[in-house]
Amino acid sequence: MWSILLTLAVTGILGEVVNVHVNNNTQSELGFEVDYDNNQFLLDGQPFRYVSGSFHYFRCPRQYWRNRLRKIRAAGLNAVSTYVEWSLHQPTVDTWDWSGDADLVQFLKIAQEEGLFVLLRPGPYICAERDFGGFPYWLLTRVPDINLRTTDKRYMLYVETYLTEVFKKVSPYLRGNGGPIIMVQVENEYGSYSCDVEYMTQLRDIMKKHVGTKALLYTTDGSIENMIRCGSVPGVYATVDFGTNTNVTKNFEIMRKYQPRGPLVNSEFYPGWLTHWQEPFQRVKAVAVAETLNEMLSLGASVNMYMFYGGTNFGYTAGANGGENTYSPQLTSYDYDAPLTEAGDPTPKYFDIRNVVSKYLQLPNMTVPTVSPKGNYGPVVLSPILKLLEETGRQLFGTAVVQTSDPLTFEALGLPHWLVLYETNVEPKQQYPSDPAILHAMVRDRGLVYVDDYLIGTLSRINNIYDLVVEQPYEQKLGILVENQGRLNYGFGLHDFKGLSNVSLNNIPFGLWRMTGFRLDSVKPLFYVESNVSASGTLYDGPVILRGGFTISDQPMDTYLNTAGWGKGVAFVNGRNLGRYWPLVGPQITLYVPAAFLRTGDNELVLIELEYVPNSKRMRLQNEPILNLEQYSVMDCQQNEEHVFECREQNLRKNLEVSIDERMEMDIILENLQWSSRYGLKGRYYYLIPCTSSYETWTKLSNIYEKDTKQQNMIQ
Ligand SMILES: *[C@@H]1O[C@H](CO)[C@@H](O)[C@H](O)[C@H]1NC(C)=O
Ligand SMILES: *[C@@H]1O[C@H](CO)[C@@H](O)[C@H](O)[C@H]1NC(C)=O
Ligand SMILES: *[C@@H]1O[C@H](CO)[C@@H](O)[C@H](O)[C@H]1NC(C)=O
Ligand SMILES: *[C@@H]1O[C@H](CO)[C@@H](O)[C@H](O)[C@H]1NC(C)=O
Ligand SMILES: *[C@@H]1O[C@H](CO)[C@@H](O)[C@H](O)[C@H]1NC(C)=O
Numbered sequence: 001m002w003s004i005l006l007t008l009a010v011t012g013i014l015g016e017v018v019n020v021h022v023n024n025n026t027q028s029e030l031g032f033e034v035d036y037d038n039n040q041f042l043l044d045g046q047p048f049r050y051v052s053g054s055f056h057y058f059r060c061p062r063q064y065w066r067n068r069l070r071k072i073r074a075a076g077l078n079a080v081s082t083y084v085e086w087s088l089h090q091p092t093v094d095t096w097d098w099s100g101d102a103d104l105v106q107f108l109k110i111a112q113e114e115g116l117f118v119l120l121r122p123g124p125y126i127c128a129e130r131d132f133g134g135f136p137y138w139l140l141t142r143v144p145d146i147n148l149r150t151t152d153k154r155y156m157l158y159v160e161t162y163l164t165e166v167f168k169k170v171s172p173y174l175r176g177n178g179g180p181i182i183m184v185q186v187e188n189e190y191g192s193y194s195c196d197v198e199y200m201t202q203l204r205d206i207m208k209k210h211v212g213t214k215a216l217l218y219t220t221d222g223s224i225e226n227m228i229r230c231g232s233v234p235g236v237y238a239t240v241d242f243g244t245n246t247n248v249t250k251n252f253e254i255m256r257k258y259q260p261r262g263p264l265v266n267s268e269f270y271p272g273w274l275t276h277w278q279e280p281f282q283r284v285k286a287v288a289v290a291e292t293l294n295e296m297l298s299l300g301a302s303v304n305m306y307m308f309y310g311g312t313n314f315g316y317t318a319g320a321n322g323g324e325n326t327y328s329p330q331l332t333s334y335d336y337d338a339p340l341t342e343a344g345d346p347t348p349k350y351f352d353i354r355n356v357v358s359k360y361l362q363l364p365n366m367t368v369p370t371v372s373p374k375g376n377y378g379p380v381v382l383s384p385i386l387k388l389l390e391e392t393g394r395q396l397f398g399t400a401v402v403q404t405s406d407p408l409t410f411e412a413l414g415l416p417h418w419l420v421l422y423e424t425n426v427e428p429k430q431q432y433p434s435d436p437a438i439l440h441a442m443v444r445d446r447g448l449v450y451v452d453d454y455l456i457g458t459l460s461r462i463n464n465i466y467d468l469v470v471e472q473p474y475e476q477k478l479g480i481l482v483e484n485q486g487r488l489n490y491g492f493g494l495h496d497f498k499g500l501s502n503v504s505l506n507n508i509p510f511g512l513w514r515m516t517g518f519r520l521d522s523v524k525p526l527f528y529v530e531s532n533v534s535a536s537g538t539l540y541d542g543p544v545i546l547r548g549g550f551t552i553s554d555q556p557m558d559t560y561l562n563t564a565g566w567g568k569g570v571a572f573v574n575g576r577n578l579g580r581y582w583p584l585v586g587p588q589i590t591l592y593v594p595a596a597f598l599r600t601g602d603n604e605l606v607l608i609e610l611e612y613v614p615n616s617k618r619m620r621l622q623n624e625p626i627l628n629l630e631q632y633s634v635m636d637c638q639q640n641e642e643h644v645f646e647c648r649e650q651n652l653r654k655n656l657e658v659s660i661d662e663r664m665e666m667d668i669i670l671e672n673l674q675w676s677s678r679y680g681l682k683g684r685y686y687y688l689i690p691c692t693s694s695y696e697t698w699t700k701l702s703n704i705y706e707k708d709t710k711q712q713n714m715i716q
Contacts, residue, residue, distance in 0.1 A: 032175045032182035032216050034237060036261040041216075041302065043117075043175070043182065049263065049300065050182070051357050052079035052119055053308025056128065057107040058088050059334055060311040062100060063596040065107055068309050068344050069114045074366040075339065075350055076357035079182070080111050081119035081267075081304045083126040086162050087136040093158075098169060108173045112180040115364065118173070119267075119304060120215075121185040122166045124159045124203075125149055129274050129330045130319045131417070132487035133494060140411040140497060148494055149190070151199045160206055167210035176214025183216050185267075189241070191221040191231025193492070200233040208235070220267035223251040228258045241268030241306070244288035248295045264301035269293065271305050271349060272337030276321065276328035278462060278585040281628035283337045286349040290356050297360045305353070309344065310336030312592050315521075315577040316417035316570075319489030320445075320496075327445060327461040329486040331588045332579030333627055342592045342625065343558050345371040374623035375552065375559035375595070380605050382546035382617050384535040385526065388518060388608070389421065389453065389481070389542035396525040399517035407513045409444075410484055410498035419518040419543075422480045422500050424510045429474040432506040439468045439478075441503040444496070445485040448542075448610065452476045455540040461485075473505070481542065483610065485580075523572045523606045535613050539567070543610045549602055550621065556598035560590035561605075562620040567612025571619075573597050573605055584612070586629030593621065 033042050041048045053072045060068060072080055088102050098104060111118050125148070126134035139146055143154045173179030186203050200219075207217055221231035223240040232238035238259040242251045252264050271289040273282035296303050313332050320329035335342040339350035346369045354363070386393050398421075402413060407422050429435075441447060447459035449468055457468045459480070470478075480500060487496040503510060526545065535544040561571060563581040571578045576597040583589050605619065 030176055030178055031213060033213070034216065034262045039261060039300070040263050041182075049360075050079040050117060050119075050302045050304075051077050051297070051361060052081050052117075052302075052304035053077050053339075054081045054268070054304060054306040055309045056082050056085075056307075056311065057104065058083075058085045058101065058130075058317070059313065060101075060309075061594050061596040062103060062106065064344060064594065066110050066114065068340065069111055069116060070366070071340055071344060071346065071350075071369045072308055073114050073116055073364055074368055075308075075346075075354045076361055076363045077116070077305075077308070078361060079117040079119060079304070080308075081121065081306070082107070083128050083134065083188075084120065084122040084166055085126060085128070085130060085134045086124055087130075087132065087134055089165070090136050090162060093136075093138055093142060096165060104166075105169050105173070108170065108180060112173070116180065117175075117182045118180045119183040119185070120170065120181050121188060121220075122163065122170075123188060124162055126188050127489050128319070129321075129334065130313070130489055131317055132496065133319065133489040135494075137411060137416040137487070140409075140495065141414060144411070144497075146495075149187075149193055149199065150196060151202060156202060159203070163206050163210065171210065171214075174211060174214035176212070181215050183218050183237075184211050186217055186219050186233065186236050187231070189221050189227070189231060190219070191224075191227030191229065192490075195226075195230035197233065200231075204233050204236050218265075218267070223254045225254055225257065228254060232258050237262060237265075239265035239267040241266060241270075243270035243273075244284055244292045246292070248292060248299070252299065252301070264296070264299055266296055266301060266303045268306035269296065269303050271339055271353065272307060272310070272335075274334070274336060275331050275587065275627075277331060277582055277588070279328070279587070281337070281587045286347075286352045289349060290352040293353060294356045294359070297356065305339070307334070307336045307338045309340040310334035310338045310342060312342055312579065314579050316484070316486070316580070318486045318580065320486040321490050322488055323491050323493050325464065327485075327488075329445070329462070331627070332581065332591060333588050333625075335625070335627055342627075343372065343374070343594075345369075373557055375557035375598075375621060376623040377550055377552060377559055377621035379618045379620050380548045380550045382548035382605065382607060382619065384533045384544045384546050384613065384617075385529050385531055386545040387533055387535070387542055388419075388545065389450075389479075392529070392531070393518075393542075393545070394516060396529070397518045397520060399519065402515045403512055404515070405512055407500040407503060408515055409501075410482075410517070413499075413515060413517050415484075415498075415517045415519070417484050418520040419484075420482050420499060421516045421518070422482060422503075423514045423516070424478050424512060426473045426476055426478050426505065427511070432474070432508060434506055437470045437473055437505050439470045439473075439503075439505055440466060440507070441480065442466055442501045443480070443482060444498045444500075446483045447500065448481040448483075450477075450479040450481070450542065453479065453541055455538065455542070470505070478505075478510075481610075520570065520608055521577070523575060523608075526606065535609075536615055536617075538612055539609065543569070543608060544613060546607045546609060546613070546617070548605045548619075550605065551602055552598060552600055554600065556595040556600060558595045559593045559598070559621045559623065560625045561593055562590050562622050562626065564589050564626075565614040565616065566607075566619070567609055569607050569609040569611075571605065571607050574599065574603055583629075587627060589626035589629055590622070590624075592625065 030044050035042045055068055089097055123134055146155050173181050175182045186207055216237055218237040218239055219232050220239050220241055221227040223242045240255040272284050275282045311334050313334055318330045322328050333342050339353055410420055441459055443459040443461055445461040449457050451473045459465055482499055484498040563583045568582045570580050573593055578591040581591055
């Protein structure tokens with residue numbers, strides 16, 4: 001070996017002095033390339049193999065970057081893989097952000113200091129379970145008919161500008177320039193999307209111009225022949241991705257068809273998996289991960305584990321999967337059942353992986369990480385202070401009202417996320433031939449429907465609910481408050497405009513729409529709001545903003561905000577947006593609150609709650625996450641001709657709207673049950689209950705059911 005081991009002494013988070021090694025070869029040029037004769041990589045001229053873990057800096061506050069990277073190194077890994085997220089770095093067409101949590105250069109520096117090489121994946125499309133697959137939403141504002149991921153000149157122009165800015169930042173960190181970046185990915189699983197050689201060639205040439213021979217360009221595709229055929233491009237190293245429970249040899253044989261020589265590479269080996277709202281928390285067994293990893297490494301492969309540390313989709317950054325008729329937004333948590341949890345704690349899987357890696361790479365002389373202590377700060381009482389749809393709410397958060405005959409999309413209105421209220425005046429009854437009236441609207445993605453400012457039902461893309469029976473809306477104001485739940489990040493529906501389209505009442509379109517956007521990126525406008533309003537139970541008059549305080553006497557620790565019993569919304573701690581919560585459907589019940597967002601002394605919690613406020617008006621800061629509410633079934637109840645309710649249990653996920661974590665306390669269960677989802681079908685309720693519920697729960701459910709029925713009758 002020619003390389004000199006350079007030892008850096010670093011004191012830090014793991015509590016002790018650790019040694020990390022950086023290869024510094026003084027005899028040959030710095031660089032990273034393929035040795036086709038010997039089926040291996042060469043790092044600075046020396047045989048090299050990486051075992052890497054994915055960690056996206058944009059899912060973690062910068063204060064923790066070093067902590068997470070060091071833990072990745074301590075597992076024996078010698079590289080980290082990250083996407084670069086275009087939308088983060090170019091939030092508007094003429095602003096760039098490379099600071100704070102977007103300080104990619106700092107991330108690269110820390111990775112190098114911690115003894116990790118970097119596999120950089122700058123997209124431009126990244127999927128990554130992020131809003132719009134990492135594309136900035138304004139592409140759809142500026143060029144509504146843009147052809148994404150094609151040679152469309154209007155698209156490629158923005159792509160080239162973005163990549164030029166990326167490489168201005170990262171070029172000094174390419175291996176050939178002495179930095180940690182050894183590989184740079186071209187596009188991302190392009191073979192799953194399309195088969196346009198010209199597009200891949202143009203992208204390759206742009207990247208080649210910036211990277212030259214200072215790092216290795218590569219592509220990543222599913223290990224299916226058509227995918228790798230369409231996703232690979234001459235002159236770029238072709239690699240595959242696959243998970244556990246698969247035939248490793250066979251997968252690599254597919255790679256070999258398009259990459260006959262060179263090292264075997266799995267660029268995304270899945271030690272965990274992603275989870276959507278309204279589905280069970282996804283897990284991958286540690287034993288399967290260890291076995292498959294061992295098998296790949298024994299074949300001499302280089303492997304990147306996706307994700308090794310997942311982190312959090314803070315704010316409105318989570319994306320969605322789906323297509324024409326399906327829509328499944330991802331959780332706020334990107335824990336991913338990864339070897340390191342959302343809070344960066346090692347799991348048994350972490351140690352199993354470390355054992356496997358130790359057979360192939362020398363483990364660094366580092367203390368292994370332990371689980372960090374968490375704060376159990378108890379209940380936070382929240383006071384409703386503002387109703388979003390009332391005058392003050394509109395003044396503080398609303399955009400100027402726009403009027404058009406057809407409803408405009410969020411993108412046309414210049415809104416990246418948040419809410420848009422679409423309002424119209426309904427014509428007199430004689431306009432509409434039949435009774436009752438059926439409202440039809442293609443909603444992207446969820447619409448709370450108000451008649452004369454009173455909630456009458458919900459439209460839902462997740463549950464394919466685009467029709468609603470509306471009783472007596474004539475000559476009244478109809479309002480539909482539409483929420484963007486995250487743009488599709490994968491598949492052919494990538495051009496995922498938000499808002500309302502094809503809206504009609506009994507097939508007759510409406511006349512004129514008034515649109516008010518609500519900017520919910522910051523809760524600063526609440527600073528001077530002192531008022532108290534009353535809000536409890538189902539929010540018939542629209543979303544409410546609540547505020548509460550809590551005190552931390554010592555150095556803050558990471559904690560989890562338990563949202564059980566609430567409806568749907570977003571939570572801010574000290575002005576930082578923790579992301580969306582939706583305990584009614586789960587499976588995620590707690591939001592991760594990093595200590596970096598907290599302070600010793602007084603702290604503030606603000607909620608923007610869209611649907612339901614429990615009587616207790618409390619949330620709790622606890623020391624354990626709940627991400628795995630699962631095992632539920634739906635009870636579908638309907639009034640028959642004799643006005644008696646008939647209920648039947650069913651497992652139709654599509655209908656599920658109310659859910660209960662079995663592990664919740666009984667009072668919270670009751671709170672949840674008291675919320676009934678109303679699809680406009682008179683007297684019809686969906687209750688979601690754990691499959692394993694006791695007889696007692698069922699009995700209580702029936703009692704509440706009767707109560708609901710009485711209330712329902714009183715309202716009418
Ligand atoms: C590698 O070694 C050379 C020559 O000794 C030195 O100039 C350079 O700073 C070293 N690079 C790193 C990354 O330590
Ligand atoms: C795995 O795939 C290889 C190559 O296609 C095949 O020879 C082998 O029998 C397969 N193994 C199993 C267990 O299916
Ligand atoms: C590992 O590190 C510790 C603490 O720095 C040191 O005492 C020990 O000698 C090191 N062991 C090896 C094998 O380098
Ligand atoms: C649009 O609405 C009409 C009814 O007004 C309906 O017949 C048609 O199928 C709808 N199209 C879509 C795409 O929803
Ligand atoms: C609002 O309610 C909270 C909690 O009940 C109370 O502490 C606060 O003084 C109230 N503020 C006003 C302006 O009434």
